[in-house]
Amino acid sequence: MVQQQIEKLVRAAIKKEFGDFGVPEIVVERPVEKTYGDYSTNIALQIAKELKKNPLEIAKKVAGGIGQHSLFEKIEAASPGFINFYLSRDFFKDTVKEVLKHPKIFGRNNILKDKKVIVEYTDPNPFKVFHIGHLSNNSTGESISRIIEFQGGNVKRANYQGDVGLHVAKAIWGVMDIRKHRNSSFDFDSLKDFSAGYAYGSQAYESDGDIKKEIIEINRKIYDKSDKGINKLYEEGRKVSLKEFEKIYKKLGTKFDYYFFESKIATFGKRVVEDGLKKGIFEKGERGATIFKGEKLGLHTRVFINSEGLATYEAKELGLAKIKYDKFKYDVSIIVTGNEIIEYFKVVLGAMTEMFPELAKKTKHIWHGMLRLPEGKMSSRTGNVVTFEFLFEEVKKIVSGKIEARKFTEREKNEIAEKVAIGAIKYSILKQSIGSDIIYNIEKSISFEGDSGPYLQYSLVRALSVLEKAKVEKIKPLFKDLPDKITDLEKMLCRFPEIAAKAGQEYEPHLITTYLTELAREFNNYYANNKIVEKNDEFSPYKIAITKAFSIIMKNGLWLLGIPAPEKM
RNA sequence: GCCCUCGUAGUUCAAUGGAUAGAACACCAACCUUCUAAGUUGGAUAUAUAGGUUCGAUUCCUAUCGAGGGCACCA
Numbered sequence: 001m002v003q004q005q006i007e008k009l010v011r012a013a014i015k016k017e018f019g020d021f022g023v024p025e026i027v028v029e030r031p032v033e034k035t036y037g038d039y040s041t042n043i044a045l046q047i048a049k050e051l052k053k054n055p056l057e058i059a060k061k062v063a064g065g066i067g068q069h070s071l072f073e074k075i076e077a078a079s080p081g082f083i084n085f086y087l088s089r090d091f092f093k094d095t096v097k098e099v100l101k102h103p104k105i106f107g108r109n110n111i112l113k114d115k116k117v118i119v120e121y122t123d124p125n126p127f128k129v130f131h132i133g134h135l136s137n138n139s140t141g142e143s144i145s146r147i148i149e150f151q152g153g154n155v156k157r158a159n160y161q162g163d164v165g166l167h168v169a170k171a172i173w174g175v176m177d178i179r180k181h182r183n184s185s186f187d188f189d190s191l192k193d194f195s196a197g198y199a200y201g202s203q204a205y206e207s208d209g210d211i212k213k214e215i216i217e218i219n220r221k222i223y224d225k226s227d228k229g230i231n232k233l234y235e236e237g238r239k240v241s242l243k244e245f246e247k248i249y250k251k252l253g254t255k256f257d258y259y260f261f262e263s264k265i266a267t268f269g270k271r272v273v274e275d276g277l278k279k280g281i282f283e284k285g286e287r288g289a290t291i292f293k294g295e296k297l298g299l300h301t302r303v304f305i306n307s308e309g310l311a312t313y314e315a316k317e318l319g320l321a322k323i324k325y326d327k328f329k330y331d332v333s334i335i336v337t338g339n340e341i342i343e344y345f346k347v348v349l350g351a352m353t354e355m356f357p358e359l360a361k362k363t364k365h366i367w368h369g370m371l372r373l374p375e376g377k378m379s380s381r382t383g384n385v386v387t388f389e390f391l392f393e394e395v396k397k398i399v400s401g402k403i404e405a406r407k408f409t410e411r412e413k414n415e416i417a418e419k420v421a422i423g424a425i426k427y428s429i430l431k432q433s434i435g436s437d438i439i440y441n442i443e444k445s446i447s448f449e450g451d452s453g454p455y456l457q458y459s460l461v462r463a464l465s466v467l468e469k470a471k472v473e474k475i476k477p478l479f480k481d482l483p484d485k486i487t488d489l490e491k492m493l494c495r496f497p498e499i500a501a502k503a504g505q506e507y508e509p510h511l512i513t514t515y516l517t518e519l520a521r522e523f524n525n526y527y528a529n530n531k532i533v534e535k536n537d538e539f540s541p542y543k544i545a546i547t548k549a550f551s552i553i554m555k556n557g558l559w560l561l562g563i564p565a566p567e568k569m
Numbered sequence: 570g571c572c573c574u575c576g577u578a579g580u581u582c583a584a585u586g587g588a589u590a591g592a593a594c595a596c597c598a599a600c601c602u603u604c605u606a607a608g609u610u611g612g613a614u615a616u617a618u619a620g621g622u623u624c625g626a627u628u629c630c631u632a633u634c635g636a637g638g639g640c641a642c643c644a
Contacts (some may be wrong), residue, residue: 045624316644
C-alpha cells in the first residue's frame with residue numbers, strides 16, 4: 001500500500017541526507033486537513049532533537065531528497081516540520097480503474113489469510129425475549145465477522161444460547177402458575193408467552209421465599225429431567241424460542257455455523273473445573289462451592305460450581321472454549337458480549353490460562369456498550385424492555401410511510417421498508433466506537449437523515465440510478481479524457497482498503513461507518529455539482545466510472561456493516 | 570470501601586501525542602424545467618476541574634468531582 005511505499009522513500013531519503021543513525025518508526029498518516037496533502041509524516045519533528053537541527057530544515061531536506069516520483073504530484077515541507085505528500089492524477093485514475101476491474105475484491109487484503117477465526121455472538125436466552133441488547137450484540141458480531149472475512153480470514157459464526165439456568169426455571173414456574181391460578185386457557189405457543197412467564201416468575205422469585213424454593217426445585221428438575229410435565233413444557237418453550245430467533249437472524253442477515261447450548265456445555269464445563277480442582281487450580285469455598293481465586297491475578301474470586309453442584313456461567317465458558325476448539329481448530333476465538341461481562345471474563349480468562357494455556361492465548365473478548373434507555377436500565381425481569389420485534393416494526397412503519405407514494409409494487413415496498421429499517425437500526429448501533437454505552441432514544445437514535453443508514457443506502461440508490469441512465473444513453477465508463485482537478489470523491493474512494501484493514505486490526509466496525517458516511521457525503525456533493533451523464537461532455541465517461549466505483553465501494557462497505565443494499569428506495 | 574470503564578457543542582457521536590478539535594440532530598436562511606430533496610450550500614456553540622510529562626496533550630501520568638459496570642454461587 002501507499003503508506004509503506006512512502007515510509008520506504010522517507011527512510012531512504014533520511015539515510016541519504018543525514019546518514020544511518022537508527023531512525024525511529026516512521027508514521028505516515030492522513031492529515032486532518034486536506035490542504036495538507038494526501039499523506040503526511042511528522043518524522044522530522046521526531047528526529048530534530050537527535051540531529052540538533054531545525055525540524056523544518058530537516059523536512060525540507062528529506063522532501064528534496066525524495067525528489068521526483070511518479071506517485072506524487074508534489075512533496076512539501078510545512079511548518080513546524082511536517083512532510084506532506086500529494087498523490088498524482090494518475091494514481092487516482094488508476095485506483096478507480098482498479099475498482100471497476102475487480103469490484104468483488106477491491107479493498108480486500110490478505111492480512112488474515114487462512115486464519116481460522118470463530119466468532120461467538122448474539123447469545124440470546126431461550127424463554128426470554130430477543131431485545132435490543134441482543135440486537136446490539138448481533139450487529140456488532142456480524143460486522144466483525146464480515147470485516148475479518150474481508151481480510152481473508154476463515155470465519156465460523158457461533159451462537160451460544162442459555163437454555164438452562166435459573167431464568168428458565170423462573171419462566172416455567174411462571175407459566176405453570178399462570179395456567180394453574182389465573183387463566184387455564186393460557187396457551188403457551190409463542191416466545192412472548194414464555195417471556196411473560198419469565199417476568200412474572202422473576203418477580204415472584206424475588207418477593208416470595210417459598211416460591212423461590214419452588215423455582216430452585218424446578219431448576220434442579222430441569223437439569224435431571226425427572227419431571228415429565230416440566231420436561232414437556234421445557235421442550236415446548238425451547239422449541240418456540242429457537243424458531244422465533246431463527247426468523248430474527250434471517251432478518252438481520254446472520255447465518256450461524258454452530259449452535260452451542262448451555263444444557264450441553266454444563267456437564268463438560270463442570271468436569272473441566274473438577275479436573276482443575278484436582279490440579280489445585282480451583283479450590284473449595286463457602287458452602288461447598290468450587291471457586292477460582294482471582295486475587296492472585298489482581299482480580300476477584302468467582303464461583304465456577306455453585307453449592308447446588310451446578311456449573312455457573314464461568315465454568316461453562318471454560319468448557320466451551322475447549323468444545324469450540326474440538327469442532328474447529330481456531331487460531332483466534334472471539335467472544336462478543338456486553339461490557340457488563342468484562343470483569344467476569346477476566347477471571348474466566350485467568351482460569352483458562354491455567355487450564356488451557358494455548359486456548360487462552362487465542363481467545364479474545366470483545367465487548368460492546370449497552371443500549372440504555374433514557375428512562376433507565378432495561379431489564380427483562382421487570383418487563384422494561386424494548387424487543388427487537390417492536391423496534392423493527394416501528395421503524396418499518398415509518399419507512400413505509402415515506403415510500404407510500406412511490407411507484408413500487410406492494411412486494412417491493414415491503415422489501416425496501418425492511419432493508420431500510422434494518423439499515424437505520426444497525427447504523428444507529430454501529431456508528432459509534434465499540435465499548436461504550438449508547439443512550440438509546442428510539443426517536444432520536446433511529447434517523448433517516450444526516451448520519452444514518454438510509455443516508456448511505458440513499459446515496460447508493462442515487463448512484464445506481466445514474467448508472468442506469470448512463471446505460472440507457474449508451475455511455476460507458478472510460479479513462480481517456482479526465483479533468484485535471486482531482487475531486488475529493490476520488491480521494492475518498494481510494495481510502496477504502498486502508499480503512500477496511502484498520503477496522504480489521506482494531507475490530508472496529510464504526511471506522512467503516514464513519515468512512516462510508518464521509519464517502520456518501522462526497523458523492524452527494526459531487527452529484528449536486530456535476531451532471532454525470534451528459535452526451536456532449538467529454539468527461540462524462542470518466543464521471544460515470546467514478547460513480548460506478550462509488551457504487552461498488554458503497555456496496556462492499558454496507559456489506560461489511562451487515563446493512564442491506566437496496567437497488568431502489 | 571476496593572477494582573475496571575468513561576467525562577468533548579443544547580443533544581448523540583468523531584479525532585494512531587500533531588497543523589484551524591470534526592460530523593449529525595435541533596435552530597435560522599438559500600437551492601428541485603440536471604440524472605431520486607431520505608439531498609446540497611451557508612450560519613453559532615465544546616475538550617469536567619487542578620497540576621505534571623512533552624517542541625506539541627482531547628489523547629499519557631497524579632489528584633479532585635461526576636456517571637456507568639463489577640466486587641462468592643443469574644448471565
